[in-house]
Structures are given as C-alpha cells and as structure tokens.
Amino acid sequence: MTSPSLWIHPALILFAGAILLPLIPGRFKKAWLLLMPTLVFLRVMGLEHGVYGTVPFLDMTLTFGRVDRLSQVFGYIMSLMCLLSSLYGLHVRRDTEHIAAWLYVTGSLGVIYAGDYFVLFLFWEFMAFSSVFLIWFRGREQSLWAGYRYLLVHVFGGVLLLAGIVLRWNATGEIAFGPVGVDSPSAATWLIMLGFILNAAVPPLHAWLPDAYSEATVTGAVFLCAFTTKTAVYALCRGFAGMEILVALGAVMAVYGVVYAVLENDARKLLAYHIISQVGYMVVGVGLGTAMAINGACAHAFAHILYKGLLFMGTGAVLHMTGESRFSHLGGLYRKMPWAFVFTLIGGLSISAFPLFSGFVSKSMIVAAGFTEHQYWAAFFLMLASSGTFLHTGLKVPYFIWFGKNNCTPETWERAKEAPWNMNAAMVVASILCVFIGCYTPYLYNLLPYPVDYQPYTAYHVSETLQILLFTALGFFLFLDKLRPEAKISLDMDWFYRMGARAFMWLARKPVQEADDQVGEVYRFGGLVPLMAAARFSAWFDWHAIDSVVDGFARLVRRFGGEVRKLQSDQLQISILYAFLAVGAMVGWYILSY
Amino acid sequence: MKIVALIDFLKKHIGRVRIVCLYSLLALVVIDWLFVDKSPAHTGPEHYVAFWALFGFVSCVAIIFLSKWYGYLGILTREDYYDEP
Numbered sequence: 200m201t202s203p204s205l206w207i208h209p210a211l212i213l214f215a216g217a218i219l220l221p222l223i224p225g226r227f228k229k230a231w232l233l234l235m236p237t238l239v240f241l242r243v244m245g246l247e248h249g250v251y252g253t254v255p256f257l258d259m260t261l262t263f264g265r266v267d268r269l270s271q272v273f274g275y276i277m278s279l280m281c282l283l284s285s286l287y288g289l290h291v292r293r294d295t296e297h298i299a300a301w302l303y304v305t306g307s308l309g310v311i312y313a314g315d316y317f318v319l320f321l322f323w324e325f326m327a328f329s330s331v332f333l334i335w336f337r338g339r340e341q342s343l344w345a346g347y348r349y350l351l352v353h354v355f356g357g358v359l360l361l362a363g364i365v366l367r368w369n370a371t372g373e374i375a376f377g378p379v380g381v382d383s384p385s386a387a388t389w390l391i392m393l394g395f396i397l398n399a400a401v402p403p404l405h406a407w408l409p410d411a412y413s414e415a416t417v418t419g420a421v422f423l424c425a426f427t428t429k430t431a432v433y434a435l436c437r438g439f440a441g442m443e444i445l446v447a448l449g450a451v452m453a454v455y456g457v458v459y460a461v462l463e464n465d466a467r468k469l470l471a472y473h474i475i476s477q478v479g480y481m482v483v484g485v486g487l488g489t490a491m492a493i494n495g496a497c498a499h500a501f502a503h504i505l506y507k508g509l510l511f512m513g514t515g516a517v518l519h520m521t522g523e524s525r526f527s528h529l530g531g532l533y534r535k536m537p538w539a540f541v542f543t544l545i546g547g548l549s550i551s552a553f554p555l556f557s558g559f560v561s562k563s564m565i566v567a568a569g570f571t572e573h574q575y576w577a578a579f580f581l582m583l584a585s586s587g588t589f590l591h592t593g594l595k596v597p598y599f600i601w602f603g604k605n606n607c608t609p610e611t612w613e614r615a616k617e618a619p620w621n622m623n624a625a626m627v628v629a630s631i632l633c634v635f636i637g638c639y640t641p642y643l644y645n646l647l648p649y650p651v652d653y654q655p656y657t658a659y660h661v662s663e664t665l666q667i668l669l670f671t672a673l674g675f676f677l678f679l680d681k682l683r684p685e686a687k688i689s690l691d692m693d694w695f696y697r698m699g700a701r702a703f704m705w706l707a708r709k710p711v712q713e714a715d716d717q718v719g720e721v722y723r724f725g726g727l728v729p730l731m732a733a734a735r736f737s738a739w740f741d742w743h744a745i746d747s748v749v750d751g752f753a754r755l756v757r758r759f760g761g762e763v764r765k766l767q768s769d770q771l772q773i774s775i776l777y778a779f780l781a782v783g784a785m786v787g788w789y790i791l792s793y
Numbered sequence: 794m795k796i797v798a799l800i801d802f803l804k805k806h807i808g809r810v811r812i813v814c815l816y817s818l819l820a821l822v823v824i825d826w827l828f829v830d831k832s833p834a835h836t837g838p839e840h841y842v843a844f845w846a847l848f849g850f851v852s853c854v855a856i857i858f859l860s861k862w863y864g865y866l867g868i869l870t871r872e873d874y875y876d877e878p
Contacts, residue, residue: 461860462869537796570835578835586852659833662825667849669818674853681857687869697875 206251208264209242209278210308210322217301221294229289232297236282239308243274250314259374262314268648269497273311273433275646276501277304280425280508287512287625288418299332300422306330307426311433315374316364316391319434323360323398326427327353333419334411345414348693352397352407360394363387381442381488392439398431399482400475401448402455406693408475409459413468413524417515420467424511425504428474432481432500436648441488446569449486450580453479457587461682462689466514466524466596470507473592476584477503477550483581484565487572490649495564497647502557502636506549509629510592513543516618516626517600521611526595526684531605535615540601542626547597549633551589551668557636559664560643560655567653586671593668594675599684606684822846 216235223231248271252263266274281304291297306329309322327350334346367387368374379388397404412423439445456476463469477499484496516539517532518524533540545556552558562585569578607615617623636643644651675682803810822843831840838844 457856458860458863461857462864533800534797537800541796575836582848583852583856586849587856590853590856657833658829659831662821662829663839663845665821666825666843666845667852669821670846670849671853673818674850674857678854678857681861685869686872688872688874689864689868690870690874691868 206264207242208252208308208312209239209246209274210305210312212239212242213281213301213308214305217298217305220298220301228294232285232289233282235301236278236285239304240275240278240282243271243278243308246271246274252312253314256317259315259317261318262376263309263318264312265314265376266312269433269436270311272497272501272646272648273429274308276504277307277311277426277429280504281422283505283508283625283629284418284421284425286628287421287515287622289621290619291416291418293336295332296336296416296418299329299336300419302329303333303422303426307430310430313376315376316367317374319376320357320361320364323394324357326430327357330419330423330427333423334415336419337414337416339414342414345411348696349407349411352404352696356394356397356404359390359397363390363392363394366390376437378440379438381439384442392435392442395431395434395438396445396448396482399428399435399478400431400452401478401482402452402475403692405452405455405475406691409463409468409471409691410693412471412474413465417519420515421508421511424470424474424507428478429481429500429504432478432485432496435482435485436493436496440485440493442486445482445486446574446577447486449479449482449484450577451479452476452482453581453584454587455479457584457591459689459691460587460591460595462687464525464527464684464686464688466526466529466600467511467518469591469596470510470514473550473588474507476588477507479584480562480565480581483569483574483577487565487568487574489568489572491571491653492565492568494644494647494649494651494653495561495568498561498564498643499558501643501646502549502561502633505629505636506546506557506633509546509626509633510543510550510596512622512626512629513539513546514596514600516622517615519622520618521607521615523607523611525686526599526603526606527686528606528608528611529600530603530607531601532607532615533601535612536601536617538617538623539626540597542623542630543600544593544597545630545633547589547593549637551593552585552664553589553593553637553668554656554661554664555634555637557633557643559637560640561636563655563660563664564653582667586667589668589671590675594672595682598675599682604683818846 213235216231216238220228220231246266248266248268250262250265254261254263281301284300285297288297288300303326306322306324306326309325310319313319313322331346331350331353334342334349336342363379364374364387366385367379370385370387379391381388384392393404400408408428412420415423435442435445453476456472456474456479459472460469460476463472481496481499481503484492484499486492514524517529517536520536521529521532523529549556549558552562562581566578566581566585569575569581605612618626640655644653825845826842834840
C-alpha cells in the first residue's frame with residue numbers, strides 16, 4: 200500500500216536537526232541535542248507497516264520507506280542508541296561533531312527503511328562519508344590517516360556493492376531490496392554480499408574496524424560501534440538469510456576477534472575486536488537463516504548495540520578524563536572512577552551473556568538455532584568464543600583499568616575522576632536497559648521479526664552458561680601473568696594495505712623516480728645532445744652550403760648582371776644586335792631541337 | 794563512597810574471597826550434576842559431569858596460550874611499527 204499523504208521519514212527529522220544545529224542559540228543547544236533524537240525515536244515508534252515515500256526515477260520506482268517488523272526492530276534500536284549517544288556526547292562543544300554523528304545515523308536509518316538497492320546504496324555511502332569525520336575530529340595525526348584508510352576501504356566496499364546492484368538490475372531488471380538468490384548465487388550475489396560483509400567486518404575484510412574505532416573521538420566511537428556493523432547485519436538479514444557460507448565465516452570471526460583481544464593493549468581497540476567477535480554470532484544467525492536464527496541475529500544486534508555502546512562509554516569516560524586508553528598506562532582506578540567501573544562491568548557481564556543480563560537472552564538464541572540445525576562445530580565455536588568474550592571484556596578490561604598494577608603516570612592519576620554528569624546519565628540508562636532486557640524477555644522478544652518460541656531461562660541453560668563463564672574466570676586468575684598488558688600493537692590485515700601503500704610510495708619515490716631520472720638523462724644524452732649537434736650541423740650546413748650556393752648564385756647573377764650592364768652601352772644598334780643574336784640563337788635552338 | 798569501601802573490604806579479605814569463590818565453583822558443578830535436567834542437551838558429551846565447566850576452563854586456557862603463541866609468531870610488534878622511518 201502506498202500512502203499518498205505526506206510521510207515523514209525518521210531520518211529526515213535527524214537530517215533537518217543536524218543542518219539546523221549551528222543556527223540554534225547556545226543556551227538551547229543541549230535541549231536541541233536531546234529533542235531531535237527523541238523526536239526521531241517517537242517517529243520510529245509511530246510508524247505503521249507499509250510502503251511509503253515512493254519516487255519515480257527514470258524507468259524505476261525508488262522506495263525510501265519500507266516499514267515491516269525487520270526494519271522496525273533495527274529502526275527502534277538505532278534511534279534509541281542515537282538518543283543515548285547524543286546524551287553521552289552532550290558536553291561536546293563542536294557542532295560539526297554532532298552534525299557528523301547525526302548525518303551518520305541518518306544514513307543508517309535511510310538504509311534500514313530503504314525498499315530498493317539504489318536507495319540503500321545512496322544511504323550506505325552517506326554513512327561512510329559522514330562517519331569518517333568522527334575519526335578525523337580526534338585531531339591526532341594517526342586519526343587523520345586512520346580516517347583516510349577507513350574511507351578508502353569503505354569506498355572500495357561501496358564500489359563492489361554498486362557493481363553487484365547494477366549487474367543484478369541489468370540481468371533481472373530487479374532493484375527491490377530483498378533476497379538476492381542465495382540458492383543459486385550469481386556474480387551479482389557475491390558482489391553485493393562482499394559489499395555487505397565488508398561493513399559487517401567479516402575477516403579478511405575487517406581490519407578497518409579496530410584501526411578506525413580506536414582512533415575515533417570519545418563520543419564518535421560510541422556512535423561508530425553501533426551503526427555501521429549492525430546496519431550491515433540488517434542488510435544481510437534482508438538479503439542473505441540462509442546463505443550457508445556465512446555460518447562458517449561467522450564462526451571464524453567470532454573466534455578471530457577473541458584471539459586478537461588477548462593480544463590487544465588498547466582498551467577501545469580490544470572492544471573493537473570484540474565487535475568483530477560479536478557480529479560473528481549475528482552472521483552465523485543470518486547464515487542459518489531459520490526464523491529462530493534470524494530472530495537471534497536481530498535480538499543479538501539489539502542487545503549488542505546497547506552493551507557495546509555502554510562499554511565504549513565506560514572506556515571512553517576513562518579516555519576522556521585521563522587521556523589514556525592503554526592498559527599498560529592505566530590500572531588501579533577504582534578509587535578514582537568507581538561508577539565508570541560499575542557501568543563497564545555491567546556492559547562486560549551483558550556481552551558475556553551472564554544470566555539476568557541482555558546477552559544471555561539474545562546470544563543463546565543463535566547458539567540454540569545452531570544446535571537445532573545440527574551445525575555442531577559452529578555452535579561449539581560460538582561457545583568457545585563466549586568463554587573468550589568473558590575473558591576479555593568481562594575480566595581483562597575492568598581488571599587492568601580499575602584493578603591490577605597501577606601503571607598510571609602521576610598526570611594520568613591526577614586527571615582521573617568521575618566523568619561529567621551527561622556521560623554517567625547515558626551509562627545509567629544503558630545499564631538499566633541491559634539488565635531490563637536480561638530480566639524481562641518479552642520486551643525484546645516482542646520486537647523481533649518472527650514469533651518467538653524460545654525460553655532462555657531453563658535450569659540447563661543457566662547452569663551451562665554459569666559453568667563456562669565461572670570456570671573461564673578461574674582460568675583468568677590462574678594465568679593472570681600471561682595476560683599482563685604489553686606496550687605493543689598487533690599486526691592485522693591492514694598491514695597489507697598500509698605496507699602496500701608504503702611499498703607503492705617507495706615504488707613511486709625510488710624506482711619510478713629513478714627511471715624518470717634515467718629517461719631524462721637518456722633524453723639529454725640521446726636526444727638533446729644529438730639534437731644540438733644536428734642543429735649546429737644544420738646551421739653550419741646552412742651557412743656554408745646553402746648560403747654559399749645562394750650567395751654564389753647571387754654573386755654569379757651580380758657578375759652576369761655586371762657583364763650585361765657592360766654590354767648596355769649607349770649605342771642602340773649594338774644592343775639591337777645582341778637582341779637579334781639572342782633571338783636567333785633561341786630560334787636556332789628551337790629548330791634544331793625538333 | 795560505598796562501592797570503593799566494598800572493594801577495599803573484599804581486597805582486605807582476599808584469601809577468604811578466594812576460598813568462597815572456589816567452593817562456589819565446586820557447588821555449581823555438584824548442583825549441575827545432581828539436580829539439573831540434562832534432557833535439553835544436543836550432543837552426547839554434554840551429559841558428562843562437569844562437561845561445560847571443563848569446556849569453559851579449557852577454552853579459556855586454549856585462547857590465552859594459542860593467542861599468545863600466535864602473537865609471538867611476529868604479530869605482536871612495537872608500538873611505533875607503522876611510524877614512517
């Protein structure tokens with residue numbers, strides 16, 4: 200059904216809010232920063248299922264507003280997270296940072312409500328180009344380069360996506376944003392999938408995420424951790440439910456992120472690696488493709504956005520206050536920032552899927568769907584990864600920031616104190632939601648796209664989870680020495696393009712420049728010198744040969760003219776005689792020649 | 794601040810906290826063994842006593858050691874690795 204009346208897209212409200220922000224007087228700015236996301240959230244809640252905002256374009260019909268249960272669950276959590284993140288970043292005075300963040304969310308909402316692949320692509324790119332500013336605004340030199348890398352990788356992904364969309368359109372004439380033939384995948388299917396899984400940070404296309412998110416601004420990272428990867432999960436749910444290869448990719452990425460988290464020294468980079476691990480669960484859910492698995496993927500995305508946001512808020516508060524996010528330069532902060540510790544711990548317990556916390560009711564749906572579909576190795580991989588999740592996010596992050604050896608410099612220790620009220624308020628709301636979702640399952644389950652027939656709170660499941668997590672904690676404390684932070688970084692797939700770019704620059708500076716110099720030299724010796732010699736020769740030839748011929752001829756003519764002049768005496772009859780002789784000679788020559 | 798006082802209290806009695814935690818772990822395994830219905834299990838090994846406890850512990854140890862081994866293969870490197878020489 201198409202509504203002929205005016206339909207206001209939720210993204211439009213945020214877009215207008217972002218554009219008008221610089222015009223809002225200073226004293227109303229904070230109210231505006233909370234009002235607009237609230238209006239967006241209310242607008243999302245007020246949407247009714249249907250198709251809206253259709254625009255004829257060339258011989259196609261573009262659809263900006265397709266509202267159904269799947270788009271609503273993502274629209275709901277994205278707009279809620281926008282409100283929480285805006286509250287968290289309320290102290291930020293730079294308008295442009297708020298504008299970039301809101302335009303980024305605009306892109307995400309645009310994708311979620313897009314009804315066709317062209318509109319999706321439009322907003323997809325909008326997200327990439329607006330979010331990069333959240334990295335650049337950190338202001339460090341590393342952030343500048345990380346931003347460029349982020350943008351280049353996303354542009355590459357966008358090109359793959361567009362190629363897939365156009366191929367599909369060309370082959371089938373179809374542009375609707377729906378399943379793209381997962382049973383008999385064509386080149387278009389693979390290209391669109393590559394575009395999506397690049398944004399979902401599926402290895403080996405993942406390195407942009409930890410690289411960029413750890414370099415983003417404090418508030419920027421809170422926005423970034425929610426929108427790009429989960430919008431990609433939404434797109435995968437829509438287009439690739441049941442694509443079997445995603446089960447394997449998801450299981451591998453769940454463990455991949457955990458392995459890198461062991462090595463990581465930067466708290467925010469560790470959390471970024473854990474996004475990869477957690478999105479792995481969702482990708483497995485999409486690959487399984489059953490109603491329960493898709494429900495699980497959506498539920499986990501919903502819960503993940505909140506607890507990962509909370510974790511980035513907690514570690515961001517530490518970074519904001521102390522200027523430090525490396526474990527090797529932190530420690531023992533519980534006396535200085537106890538509330539940030541409590542909130543981060545709640546985030547850690549939620550992501551680890553402790554009973555009564557949000558991850559417990561969402562993650563287990565995907566694992567259960569894996570077992571039900573007899574994908575045992577994938578399900579056990581996910582169980583293994585959940586041990587790793589608690590190990591790092593539930594234990595390593597809180598322990599090495601708030602407990603453990605105090606590695607703070609005197610300046611860091613001096614600066615450390617509780618975060619501003621707005622940061623704490625956002626963390627309080629996110630914490631309450633994490634616990635609420637974990638305790639009252641109908642809140643989340645009623646939002647899911649399919650009816651839910653799943654009960655997480657069985658004795659077996661609670662006991663199983665507690666055993667895994669608590670014995671992981673035992674392992675953590677027994678091998679604590681092995682996990683002590685080291686002031687090092689770990690190399691990842693970005694090595695290839697970072698060093699590749701460096702190799703390219705070296706190639707440009709050294710061999711290509713050298714070759715250019717050589718060619719220049721060859722030109723000088725082989726081209727310019729012979730040319731000059733040739734020029735000199737031609738000058739000489741001109742002077743001595745041509746000129747002498749011409750001059751000689753001229754001299755001859757002059758001499759001849761002189762002789763002729765001598766003939767021209769005053770005596771006319773002699774002149775006439777010469778003339779006759781000449782005419783006679785000519786006539787004679789004429790007659791003789793015939 | 795009550796949180797700080799609580800943490801200080803626990804740190805002061807860390808020996809006792811450790812003992813309580815270890816007994817809790819034992820209790821968890823025993824309760825699981827004696828009282829928990831194993832019918833929802835999907836695979837055979839899940840019926841063994843303390844299967845998930847062992848799974849959790851072994852997973853944790855495996856992740857720590859395998860990751861460290863991987864890191865020392867050359868993945869872990871100095872912080873200024875990417876700085877221009």
